[in-house]
Amino acid sequence: MSSWLDYTINGLIVGNVYALVAVGLALIFGVSRLINFAQGSIYLVGAYIGWVAVVQLHTPLPLTIIVVAVAAALVGLIIERFGLRPLQNSVRIAPLLATIGISFVLDQLVMLTFSPNPRALPSQLPDVRFQIGGGTIGPLDLLIAGVGITSALLLFVFLRYSKLGWAIRATAQDRDAAMQMGVDVNRVNQAVFGIAAALGGVSGLLVGMYYNQIDTAMSLQATLKGVVAEVVGGAGNVPGAVIGSLLLGLVESYGVAVFGTSYRNLFAFLLLVVVLVLRPNGLFASARQAPPEPLTGTFIAPSRPVRIPRWALLVATGIFAILPLLPVSFYVLQTLINAWLLGMLALSLTLVAGTIGQVSLGHAALLAIGAYTSALLSLTFAVPVGLAIIGGGLMSAALGTALISPSFRLRGHYVSIATLAIGEIVSLVILNWESVTRGPIGISGIPPLSLAGYELVSPISIYCFSFIVMVVLALLQGRLLGSHLGRSFRAIRDDDIAARAYGLSLNRYKSLAFIFGGFAAGVSGGIAAHLYSYINHETFNTQQSILALTVVILGGLGNVVGAIVGAVALVGLPEVFRIAAEYRILIYGIVLLLLVRFRPQGLLGTM
Amino acid sequence: MSNIDRRTLVKGSLAAMMAGAAFSRAAFAQSSEPILLGVSGPLTGPNAQYGTQWKQGFDLALDEIQAAGGVNGRKLAYSFEDSQSDPRQSVAIAQKFVSDPRIVMELGDFSSPASMAASPIYQRGGLVQFGFTNSHPDFTKGGDFMWSTSVSQADEQPLLAAYAVKRLGLKKLAVLHLNTDWGRTSRDYFVKAAKEHGAEIAVTEGYIAEERDFRSTLVRVRDANPDGLILISYYSDGALIARQARQVGLKQVICAASSVYSPKFLELGGEAVEDVHVGTRYFPEDPRPEVQTFIAGFKKKYNGVEPDAFNAYAYDAMNMAAAVVKIGGADRRAIRDAFTKVKDVSSVIFGKATFDVESRRVKGAMNAELVVRKGQFALWDGKPT
Numbered sequence: 001m002s003s004w005l006d007y008t009i010n011g012l013i014v015g016n017v018y019a020l021v022a023v024g025l026a027l028i029f030g031v032s033r034l035i036n037f038a039q040g041s042i043y044l045v046g047a048y049i050g051w052v053a054v055v056q057l058h059t060p061l062p063l064t065i066i067v068v069a070v071a072a073a074l075v076g077l078i079i080e081r082f083g084l085r086p087l088q089n090s091v092r093i094a095p096l097l098a099t100i101g102i103s104f105v106l107d108q109l110v111m112l113t114f115s116p117n118p119r120a121l122p123s124q125l126p127d128v129r130f131q132i133g134g135g136t137i138g139p140l141d142l143l144i145a146g147v148g149i150t151s152a153l154l155l156f157v158f159l160r161y162s163k164l165g166w167a168i169r170a171t172a173q174d175r176d177a178a179m180q181m182g183v184d185v186n187r188v189n190q191a192v193f194g195i196a197a198a199l200g201g202v203s204g205l206l207v208g209m210y211y212n213q214i215d216t217a218m219s220l221q222a223t224l225k226g227v228v229a230e231v232v233g234g235a236g237n238v239p240g241a242v243i244g245s246l247l248l249g250l251v252e253s254y255g256v257a258v259f260g261t262s263y264r265n266l267f268a269f270l271l272l273v274v275v276l277v278l279r280p281n282g283l284f285a286s287a288r289q290a291p292p293e294p295l296t297g298t299f300i301a302p303s304r305p306v307r308i309p310r311w312a313l314l315v316a317t318g319i320f321a322i323l324p325l326l327p328v329s330f331y332v333l334q335t336l337i338n339a340w341l342l343g344m345l346a347l348s349l350t351l352v353a354g355t356i357g358q359v360s361l362g363h364a365a366l367l368a369i370g371a372y373t374s375a376l377l378s379l380t381f382a383v384p385v386g387l388a389i390i391g392g393g394l395m396s397a398a399l400g401t402a403l404i405s406p407s408f409r410l411r412g413h414y415v416s417i418a419t420l421a422i423g424e425i426v427s428l429v430i431l432n433w434e435s436v437t438r439g440p441i442g443i444s445g446i447p448p449l450s451l452a453g454y455e456l457v458s459p460i461s462i463y464c465f466s467f468i469v470m471v472v473l474a475l476l477q478g479r480l481l482g483s484h485l486g487r488s489f490r491a492i493r494d495d496d497i498a499a500r501a502y503g504l505s506l507n508r509y510k511s512l513a514f515i516f517g518g519f520a521a522g523v524s525g526g527i528a529a530h531l532y533s534y535i536n537h538e539t540f541n542t543q544q545s546i547l548a549l550t551v552v553i554l555g556g557l558g559n560v561v562g563a564i565v566g567a568v569a570l571v572g573l574p575e576v577f578r579i580a581a582e583y584r585i586l587i588y589g590i591v592l593l594l595l596v597r598f599r600p601q602g603l604l605g606t607m
Numbered sequence: 608m609s610n611i612d613r614r615t616l617v618k619g620s621l622a623a624m625m626a627g628a629a630f631s632r633a634a635f636a637q638s639s640e641p642i643l644l645g646v647s648g649p650l651t652g653p654n655a656q657y658g659t660q661w662k663q664g665f666d667l668a669l670d671e672i673q674a675a676g677g678v679n680g681r682k683l684a685y686s687f688e689d690s691q692s693d694p695r696q697s698v699a700i701a702q703k704f705v706s707d708p709r710i711v712m713e714l715g716d717f718s719s720p721a722s723m724a725a726s727p728i729y730q731r732g733g734l735v736q737f738g739f740t741n742s743h744p745d746f747t748k749g750g751d752f753m754w755s756t757s758v759s760q761a762d763e764q765p766l767l768a769a770y771a772v773k774r775l776g777l778k779k780l781a782v783l784h785l786n787t788d789w790g791r792t793s794r795d796y797f798v799k800a801a802k803e804h805g806a807e808i809a810v811t812e813g814y815i816a817e818e819r820d821f822r823s824t825l826v827r828v829r830d831a832n833p834d835g836l837i838l839i840s841y842y843s844d845g846a847l848i849a850r851q852a853r854q855v856g857l858k859q860v861i862c863a864a865s866s867v868y869s870p871k872f873l874e875l876g877g878e879a880v881e882d883v884h885v886g887t888r889y890f891p892e893d894p895r896p897e898v899q900t901f902i903a904g905f906k907k908k909y910n911g912v913e914p915d916a917f918n919a920y921a922y923d924a925m926n927m928a929a930a931v932v933k934i935g936g937a938d939r940r941a942i943r944d945a946f947t948k949v950k951d952v953s954s955v956i957f958g959k960a961t962f963d964v965e966s967r968r969v970k971g972a973m974n975a976e977l978v979v980r981k982g983q984f985a986l987w988d989g990k991p992t
Contacts, residue, residue, distance in 0.1 A: 003830055006855075010822035017820070108651065116655035118843045120874045135822065135855040211819055211847055213875050217653040221817045256823040261812040262786050264823075334702035334728075338695050431786065431815070440791045440813070444723060444745040457731055459702060532694050532724030533749070536788060539694055539720045575699060578688065585651045585691075 005133040007257045008250065013141055015249025017210065019148040020203030021226030022233065022241040024196035027155060030236035031172045031192045033092075035413055037099040038079060039200050040223030041106035044216065046072045046201025047208040048110050051121050061124040068205045069198040075106075076197020080190055086597055092412075093359065094600035097553050100546060101596060103219065104589030111216040112582060118215035121208040144206050151199055152242045159238070164191055172236065220542070224424075228272045231417050234282025243284065247271070266428040269421040276418045277406045305559055305605035313561065320467060324460040333459045337531070339564075339571040340466040344524035345544075346551040346563035347473055348517035353549065354558025354606065355481065356513045357493030358407075361416045362423020363521060364544035365403070368430060370396040370522025371529035371540065372437060375446045378530070385450045389526035396522025401514040408510045411496075423545055431537040442536025449530045466527055470564070473520045478560050480516065481607065489513055490558070490607075554595060556602030565603055641682035642937055644928055645704035645734075647715040647725065652691030653816075657717050657740075657917055662687065664914070664921025667904050672929050679936065683929055686710070692717045694724035701725035705732030711937050712737055714924055719743040719788045726753055735931075735943050739924035740917070743788050747967040754946050756927055757920070758888065758956060758972040760793045763865065766974045767837070767886040768800035771862040774976065774987075775884060777835035779807045781828040781859075783821075783848055784839035786813030793839045793864060801837075809833040818844065821851045829857055838863040842915070846876035853879040860884065869915030873982055883979045888956040889919065890975040890986055897953040919955045927952050927960060 021043060028036045049071045053059045059067060083102050087094045125143065129136035159165040170178040171188045179185050204222075208214040225248070233244025248268055255267030275283060324333060345367060353359040374392030377383040383391065403426070407418035430437045437443070449456040449465060456465050480486055488509050491499040496506060529535050551570050555562025573591060577584035595603075646665070649658040665685060672683050688704075690697040697716045704710045705728060712735040716722040722741050729736035730750030738746055742757045771777050780801060784790040790813065798808050809831035812824050825848075828836065836852060836859050838845045845867035852861065862884040872880060889898045891913070901922055905914040914922070930952040935945030946967070951959035960969045978987040 003826055006826045007823055010820075010826065013822065014820045111651065111655060116651075116659055118656065118871060118875060120877070122877070129854065131856075135826070138854070212850060212877060213819075213843060213847060215843065216655065217817070218819075220653075221819075253823040256827065260827070261783075261814045261818075261821075261824045264818070265815065329702075330706045331699065331703035334699045338699060342695075440786050441743075441788050442719065444743075445748070448727065457727070528694075531727075532698065532720070533727050534720065534723035534745070536720055538718065538787075539724070543693075571695075574696070582650050582689070584689065 002133060003257070006135050007253045009133055009135060009137070011250035011253030012246055013137065013249070014252065015229075015246035016141065016145045016148055017203075017207055018225050018229045018248055019152070019242045019245035020144065020206065021200065021222050022229035022245045023148065023152050023155065023238055024199040024203070025226050025230045026233070026236055026238050026241035027192055027196045027199075029230065030159075030238065031168050032084075032095070032189060033172075033236075033413075034084075034095050034099070035227060035235075035417070036196070037096070037223055038083075038102040038106060039196070039226060040219035040221070041103040041110075042072055042075055042079075042197045042200035043204035043207070043222045044110055044214075044219040045075055045106055046204035047121065047214040047218070048114055048204075049201065050205035050208060051114075051119055051214060054121060054124060055119075064124065064205065065202055068201045072201020072204075073194040073198040075201070076193040077190060079197070080193035083593065084193075085186065085189070087600060090600035091606075093553060093557070094596050096413075096416075097550065098593060098596045100550065101589050101592040103223070105586060105593065107216055107219050108583075108586035108589060112586065114216075116216050118213050120212050121205075121214050122212060123209040125209075140206070140210050144210065147202065147206060148242060148245075152238050155195070155238045164188070168192060224420075224542075225268070227417060228268055228421070231282060231414070232272055232275045234284040235413070237282060237284050240282060240284035244282070247283075262432055263428075266425060266432070269424045269428070272421040273406065273418060273425070276410060276414060276421075280410050280414055305556060305562075305607050306603075308561060308604070317471060321464075324463050330459040333463045335571060335575050336568070337459070337463050337466050339568045340463075340470045341524045341528055341531075342548070342551060342571055343470050343564045343567035344466075344473055344520050344527075345548045346555065346567045347470070347477055347560065348519075348521040348524075349548045350552045350555065350558055350560065350563040351477060351480075351489075351517045351520075352510075352513050353552055354556075355486065355493065356489040356510060357496075358404075358419075358510060358513070359412075359416045359549070360404070360419040361542075361545050361549060362419035362421070362426070363548045364540040364542065365423040365426035366396045366400045366518050366521035367525035367528065367544065368426055368535075368537075368540040369399050370525030371535050372430065372443070372525075373522070374526030375443050375529040375535060376436070378447050379443065379445070385447055385530055386452070389523055389530070392526030392529075393519040393522035396525065397515045397518035400518035400521070401511050404514055405507070405511065408507050420542070420545070423542065427537050427541065437537070440536060442534060442539075443529075444534045446529050446533045446535070448533065449527065462531065469523060469527070473523070474560050474564065477516070477520070481558075481560065485509075485512065493558075550592065554592075554602055556604040556606050558607040559602065559604045560607075562602055562604035562607075569603075639681070640709075641684035642678060642711055642932055643707075643709045644683070644685040644932075645700075645707070645710040645713040646685050646687040647690045647697050647700045647704070647713060647721075648687065648717050649692040650687065650689035652693065654692045654717050658687075658689070660915065660917040661715075661717075661921040663905070663909060664918040664923075665925045667901070667908055667918075668922045668925035668929070670908065671900070671904065672925070678929050678932050683925075683932065685714070685925075690716050690721055692721045694720045697721040697725040698728060701728035701732070701736075705729065705734050710734065711932060711935075711939060712928060712942050714739060714928065719746070722746065723749060726750065729753070733943075734939050735946070737924065737928065739920050739927075742792065744792060751967070752943055754962065754967045756924060756954075756956070756960060756969050758865075759966075759968050759970065760789070760796045762970060762972050763886070764793050764796035765800035766972075767862065767864055768797050768804055768806075770884065770886045770976050771835060771837060772801050772804040772806040774989075775835065775860060775862065777806060777833075777860060777862070779809050779833045780835050780837050781809050781831055781833035782811040782837045782839065783824065783828070784811065784813050785841065785844065786815055790839050797837065797839065814844070816844070819847060821848050822855055825852055825855050825857060828852075829855070833859060835860045835862060837861075838867065840864065840867055842867045842869040842872035843875060846872050846880060849876050849883055850879040862886070865916055868977070868984070869917075870913040871915065873979065873984070880979050881982070884987065885977045885979070885984065887916070887975045887977050887984075888973045890977050890984060892986065893975065895958065895973075897958075898955055901955050923954045923956050923960070926954065 233240030370392035555566030726749030935942035
């Protein structure tokens with residue numbers, strides 16, 4: 001029994017830590033309807049500024065906190081002014097992508113400045129422990145709780161009773177109306193970003209002290225957990241974010257208690273999916289609250305796609321088709337093989353995200369399902385590789401659609417968050433379902449690609465195979481988009497109420513899109529499995545999902561040719577920047593930001 | 608490229624290498640281009656710290672090799688390509704290295720998915736993939752071009768189990784391990800060996816690499832009532848677990864695998880890692896000349912910083928690469944064959960490293976039983992903690 005008390009206390013302690021990030025995220029979401037993926041990076045920056053202050057300058061704790069808060073707020077203001085404000089009037093998805101790009105840049109800058117080695121960030125508080133239950137808590141626990149709860153309360157009061165707070169809430173409810181009433185919306189945004197960033201920086205400092213450890217990998221994890229907590233509590237709801245964080249901490253702790261440590265994150269993400277399905281606006285959204293997303297499809301704004309003449313496409317296809325005959329190195333071919341595999345994934349995502357408007361952040365899960373199915377079919381049941389890959393595609397289509405179907409009733413950002421969670425769940429199931437997936441050991445000795453008894457092992461044959469598969473999938477998808485199905489998909493994306501009124505069954509069409517998309521992604525995963533010969537739960541990770549979404553947005557949502565162009569660009573750019581060694585991901589992030597800034601509708605435009 | 612009298616050249620020790628290099632310099636003075644090795648590893652991304660440590664180890668070894676006149680009279684150099692430990696990038700790098708005639712062999716990658724995805728390309732391309740941190744039991748099964756000096760966990764874990772059970776007298780153990788292919792394999796070998804020594808395994812808990820909070824896990828550990836905690840961890844997570852164990856009031860003996868052996872473990876763990884026992888392959892006061900050369904050289908080159916386990920792996924790997932290139936010359940196949948011939952290469956981890964041709968790994972890692980005393984790693988004096 002006493003153990004349960006300990007699990008509860010531990011859950012609250014961790015929830016406390018999550019709350020610091022979640023509050024900042026909630027504040028920004030409340031005002032700009034934006035999930036700020038750069039919040040974890042500000043947290044990282046705060047931790048390292050704190051390290052400089054504590055270890056190099058020996059500042060006392062109150063001064064350290066002030067220094068970190070001011071510096072992080074400055075970073076926040078810079079992000080708002082130069083990263084996000086120029087995107088105000090562009091598609092709603094552009095700022096989301098911009099925050100992803102900003103987080104790349106910030107993380108890389110910290111890594112280049114401080115080296116990727118973890119550092120100790122000593123706590124400046126006296127080391128006394130208070131006995132509670134079977135464990136102890138220290139002054140830092142209390143300080144973190146204090147900062148979390150106080151900031152949530154202060155924000156709550158500030159939003160409710162101060163003039164700027166009113167302006168912030170008015171902007172959150174209706175930006176245009178607020179502007180008409182004379183609210184300086186930009187100033188409001190600045191204030192919000194400054195406050196949220198200061199909070200993010202201080203939380204990085206405190207959490208770093210708490211674990212006596214800071215490293216550059218902490219940013220993505222902080223963002224992930226913060227987003228889960230925030231959405232559980234009700235996106236944009238500051239006190240809700242605190243309660244959501246505590247709940248998340250408790251669920252994780254009890255999950256560990258009952259099932260063991262390796263199931264911890266599984267419970268975190270299951271909690272998120274359950275909450276989203278039962279209460280799509282979070283646990284603490286009031287009924288009176290305005291819907292968190294606009295009802296019509298402004299999330300993805302229409303734009304005029306670039307028309308590429310048919311002959312140009314034919315010529316391009318022809319050139320890539322005969323490329324292996326030309327004197328190009330195997331390295332170039334291999335890079336293009338990667339591009340074609342990513343292209344298949346992007347085709348899948350551009351269909352579900354672009355054409356029907358379900359922006360998925362968990363698409364790597366479809367790769368993983370296809371890869372594991374194909375690998376196990378060919379290894380365990382000796383199914384010929386060609387058939388196994390098709391089996392992988394079918395499994396991905398079926399399982400992927402079934403997994404994603406609970407999120408069909410969600411809109412906008414919530415779809416992205418739900419799919420992010422589903423992606424994580426798939427990866428954790430792969431890790432834990434050892435009897436089938438062999439857990440962390442992974443599957444090795446997967447037979448190479450073969451077709452009708454001939455092994456495809458030379459880069460030239462793999463290149464041709466993957467290129468043909470991708471072109472066939474692209475042609476099928478082009479055909480699909482031109483049919484009445486494609487028009488129905490776009491109708492649902494642009495205005496789901498009108499589409500429903502017209503008699504379209506949303507769920508059925510969304511399922512159709514996921515079945516087709518799941519197949520393409522599963523085939524891509526299957527080919528990858530046979531190409532790599534070894535896969536484990538880390539092969540298809542969250543970064544892959546984010547990369548796929550970047551490709552799709554870069555190419556133009558819903559745009560088939562754009563997806564392939566985007567894949568070639570995003571596989572090619574980091575390879576081109578190889579010469580820059582450690583700096584290449586930084587350059588990649590900056591290029592991404594510039595693209596979002598100057599061409600938010602994507603290279604080839606939304607279809 | 609011909610080899611002059613291989614056997615007289617390969618004596619393994621540094622002294623012999625120097626003599627050999629001086630001898631061959633005369634013979635190969637015409638070739639001024641450095642012999643190039645390809646390295647595929649993480650310089651950015653979540654594992655970037657390990658790539659950085661590799662570089663430190665490589666550079667130190669290269670300084671010594673160059674100072675001794677290079678290999679066969681030519682300089683040895685490496686081209687480090689950042690893979691982010693991502694299989695998509697490691698396969699592209701593999702093709703790049705395979706199609707670059709200057710590259711004579713490859714080292715890396717870091718993680719199993721990235722390394723083993725590239726193996727088929729190296730195998731078909733006929734370029735040795737020398738995975739010096741690849742402990743995955745299937746890594747060298749990728750083909751006869753896959754070689755590894757990674758300490759086999761089948762070797763290492765029984766040593767740790769003997770330390771914990773026989774020397775420290777622990778009878779009931781809680782095992783916390785990274786839930787990766789390495790951690791999982793290690794755990795299985797450890798549990799097997801510990802049981803053979805008569806210990807009981809009270810609980811095993813696998814955690815993912817990003818985990819930072821172990822309080823709830825430690826409640827499970829406490830409820831299993833062990834008399835010792837075994838950490839199959841890297842230094843950053845190992846330090847976190849030790850700190851949180853002490854914070855929640857667990858006072859049991861902690862015994863950790865060699866992968867925590869790093870000055871960072873002491874820095875990150877602080878007082879909490881005092882009295883933590885670590886089974887390692889070498890230790891600072893180790894009288895072996897290769898260890899003393901390595902530690903002194905490392906401290907001199909990197910402003911007094913103590914080297915850690917990953918620095919040592921990389922340093923050994925570069926020396927091994929020099930030794931096989933010395934035998935095999937600049938020919939890829941000859942280098943593959945050289946792995947079967949190379950004998951008693953001086954090594955921090957193995958003392959004298961010789962490959963087992965069957966498994967393509969090196970057996971017989973050195974063993975040192977350390978304990979953290981007054982914030983420093985020290986040889987365990989046999990006193991209970």
